[in-house]
Amino acid sequence: MAETGGARLFREAWIAGVRRHFPGEPKAGYVTPWDDTPQWEREAAGAVYAQVRQFIEVSGGRTDRLSREQKGRFVAVCWTAQMFRHFDAPKPGYVADWPDLPAWQQETDADVFEAIEKAGGGG
Numbered sequence: 001m002a003e004t005g006g007a008r009l010f011r012e013a014w015i016a017g018v019r020r021h022f023p024g025e026p027k028a029g030y031v032t033p034w035d036d037t038p039q040w041e042r043e044a045a046g047a048v049y050a051q052v053r054q055f056i057e058v059s060g061g062r063t064d065r066l067s068r069e070q071k072g073r074f075v076a077v078c079w080t081a082q083m084f085r086h087f088d089a090p091k092p093g094y095v096a097d098w099p100d101l102p103a104w105q106q107e108t109d110a111d112v113f114e115a116i117e118k119a120g121g122g123g
Helices: 003-021 039-058 068-086 102-118
Strands: none
Touching: 003 039, 003 102, 039 068, 039 102, 068 102
16 A cells, blocks of 8 residues: 555554544644644644554564554554654643553544454455
């Protein structure tokens, strides 16, 4: 999948997860459509997509044996690295460790990983 396609898949999976797991009405920025997504966020989404794809590949496609939490943690730590890449002083919520993330975000991160697995045939 082309880089832009992977980033877009990431974003669409994120939005679907937010809509599924967020309690109440999510902030507009959480569900901003691709065409209105800032460039830094598109780049970050593409980078994390690529990291997940590579992880699936080097795992021999056996990431299906990981728990949802393990999948979500992987997405979360990759995203945190992107926040440090794009911002000198990111907001604490952007770089929170896994136990400090709200449940909706943990579930959404796991959904993102699984969407990438399904799209690439991993697992």
